Amino acid sequence: MVEIFEALGEVLTLHSLLFLLVGCVVGILFGVIPGLTATMGLALILPFTFALEPTHGLILLMGMYVGGISGGLVAATLLGIPGTPSSIATTFDAYPMSKNGEPVRAMGIGIGASVIGGTVGFIFLIFLSPIIAQFAVQLTPADFASLILLSLSLIAVLSADNMIKGITAGVLGVGVSLVGFAPIDGTARLTFGSIQMQAGVEILPLIMGLFAVAIIHSEVQNDQVIEDINLKVKGMAVSLKEVVKNKFNLLRSTLIGVGLGILPGMGSGASNLIAYAQTKQYSRSPEKFGKGVPEGIYSAESSNNSALGGALIPMLTLGIPGDAVTALLLGGLIIHGIQPGPLLMAENPEIVNVVYWGFFFSILLVFVLQLLGLRIFPRVLLMPKQYLFSFLLVMTVVGTFAMNHRMFDVWVMIVFGIIGYILMKAKYPLAPLVLGFVLGPLFEDYFRRALMDMETPVGFLTSPLSAIFLILTVSVLLITFIQEIKKTQTKRKKN
Amino acid sequence: MSIADRYIGLVLLFIGGIAVYVAMTMEHPTFNNDPGPTLMLNVVGVLLIICSFGLLLFPKTKKDDSEEEKDKSSDQVFTRKRTLTMFMLFLAFIAYVFLLDILGFIVATLLFLMISAWLISVERTRTFYFVTPIYSVVTCFAIYYVFQDILAVSLPSGVLF
Numbered sequence: 001m002v003e004i005f006e007a008l009g010e011v012l013t014l015h016s017l018l019f020l021l022v023g024c025v026v027g028i029l030f031g032v033i034p035g036l037t038a039t040m041g042l043a044l045i046l047p048f049t050f051a052l053e054p055t056h057g058l059i060l061l062m063g064m065y066v067g068g069i070s071g072g073l074v075a076a077t078l079l080g081i082p083g084t085p086s087s088i089a090t091t092f093d094a095y096p097m098s099k100n101g102e103p104v105r106a107m108g109i110g111i112g113a114s115v116i117g118g119t120v121g122f123i124f125l126i127f128l129s130p131i132i133a134q135f136a137v138q139l140t141p142a143d144f145a146s147l148i149l150l151s152l153s154l155i156a157v158l159s160a161d162n163m164i165k166g167i168t169a170g171v172l173g174v175g176v177s178l179v180g181f182a183p184i185d186g187t188a189r190l191t192f193g194s195i196q197m198q199a200g201v202e203i204l205p206l207i208m209g210l211f212a213v214a215i216i217h218s219e220v221q222n223d224q225v226i227e228d229i230n231l232k233v234k235g236m237a238v239s240l241k242e243v244v245k246n247k248f249n250l251l252r253s254t255l256i257g258v259g260l261g262i263l264p265g266m267g268s269g270a271s272n273l274i275a276y277a278q279t280k281q282y283s284r285s286p287e288k289f290g291k292g293v294p295e296g297i298y299s300a301e302s303s304n305n306s307a308l309g310g311a312l313i314p315m316l317t318l319g320i321p322g323d324a325v326t327a328l329l330l331g332g333l334i335i336h337g338i339q340p341g342p343l344l345m346a347e348n349p350e351i352v353n354v355v356y357w358g359f360f361f362s363i364l365l366v367f368v369l370q371l372l373g374l375r376i377f378p379r380v381l382l383m384p385k386q387y388l389f390s391f392l393l394v395m396t397v398v399g400t401f402a403m404n405h406r407m408f409d410v411w412v413m414i415v416f417g418i419i420g421y422i423l424m425k426a427k428y429p430l431a432p433l434v435l436g437f438v439l440g441p442l443f444e445d446y447f448r449r450a451l452m453d454m455e456t457p458v459g460f461l462t463s464p465l466s467a468i469f470l471i472l473t474v475s476v477l478l479i480t481f482i483q484e485i486k487k488t489q490t491k492r493k494k495n
Numbered sequence: 496m497s498i499a500d501r502y503i504g505l506v507l508l509f510i511g512g513i514a515v516y517v518a519m520t521m522e523h524p525t526f527n528n529d530p531g532p533t534l535m536l537n538v539v540g541v542l543l544i545i546c547s548f549g550l551l552l553f554p555k556t557k558k559d560d561s562e563e564e565k566d567k568s569s570d571q572v573f574t575r576k577r578t579l580t581m582f583m584l585f586l587a588f589i590a591y592v593f594l595l596d597i598l599g600f601i602v603a604t605l606l607f608l609m610i611s612a613w614l615i616s617v618e619r620t621r622t623f624y625f626v627t628p629i630y631s632v633v634t635c636f637a638i639y640y641v642f643q644d645i646l647a648v649s650l651p652s653g654v655l656f
Contacts, residue, residue: 044646164553167542168503189517190513389611390615398642405648407592410592426499451528452527
């Protein structure tokens, strides 16, 4: 424990804090501007860290990591465009709240929830990482498959307003994820002979199309001007009373974030959607979700930030990166001759502690920087539409192209722009589609591995954890369907 | 369900059918106890067909009728004008993406920024005609500089110039 505080001295030097500041500012910029991603930012800055001392290099990377993911809040709130998959659920309520004339409040809630989520993630990281990491590696493919199935069952919760439309969108999302090489055997599916399609559909063109392209065109069509933007608010535009009122929501969402952040592939991309669905399920007024309720923002932002800490746990203790961003961080450690894995804690405890503190101070600094921008960022809404939208459209193209240097990805984005527009106009929820897309391939991979490991599918019920997850899945589905039937019956009686 | 849902149902029925057909005709290696890559295709295909039947056959409710009426009644002339603007913008966007490889990033982006700003703008004052070219040039070169020089992303240079 003493070593942790010794590392604190190294992090709190002027040089270290300067690198932290640069990392956080550049990270936030990458998160804020649609088309630029945290992954891109880390890839850009990684070679520069080579010439730095390990402490400074790691601190710079931590700032970029936290800033890049947290910065997604701004574009998601003000423009309805999630810069990263981790901000998708933020758009559902923060954007409507912003359109209702309260952009500062929406951002204030998001910033507050982010710092709470990030701090919880840090606490888990610092105290429980070895234990959690050991537990995570003991999960069998059957446990993983059942857990993902439980997460997929939340599609029903996200579809509560119109079950058929929501489930259709969810199945469509899973279907889209099947395009390209199948896991395990590498057989090409639904590629229709196209070499380009063999790589499958990536998440960035999908979210850029569904959210950015579709929303911008819809906004141009609507011509709805936000006449009364409330930029003059006190403090963070959030009361402590409201935060306390959301204590269980915050606790549940941060725990979901940490828990899913630890699991490879899930991370903050899935955690914000799952936490949002859970909050909606437990809410007394789920019908208000998607129209600008604070609960939705608290949930999405606290879960995606807590997932950041969660994702660092397997990376540091086992050397397993959960996603592309943590894979780059792993690269950063290796560049400095540090080998992540079970021996890292024993061999280089000072490096681990620097990462811990770098992460914590990044959360605090990003919080301060976002607070400073609380009244500046929303002014983007005052920008003339013709300049804002044309700039954003160009950024979607350039950002999507920059991912793989392929025009094919841009065309994929346009196709999803059309699909997103049609679904939006026909009032289909987009959250189940994205959740299906993110979790579909993971489920298939673990499900098939589990079947290859066991003699019969009964093995899913003989593993205690898998059995619990399956029981929970059935419970979630039953409760949601019963609630939906009751709601329909009440409506019929009223009519 | 509305008329739009019926059309979506038809499209999904077709997609579901294709998924099941591809799964049935696909050749793939088999491993011990592995259901293979066709399992999810079959599941998704069948579920899409079930969902499409739901969209096609679920009766039209009063809520659907009132929503359709609400959509129709909202300032139709103005909406038509803006819908046309949206379609024009979308066509310009597709043309931009298509021309990127031919004209190169700078020329295509300059043209797109000016045309899209002109299309989206409701009022075109003298200031608009003065500001828009400056905005287009500054934005275009700023994006080019950030991506090409700082991020080392090689943007399309075109074949004409």
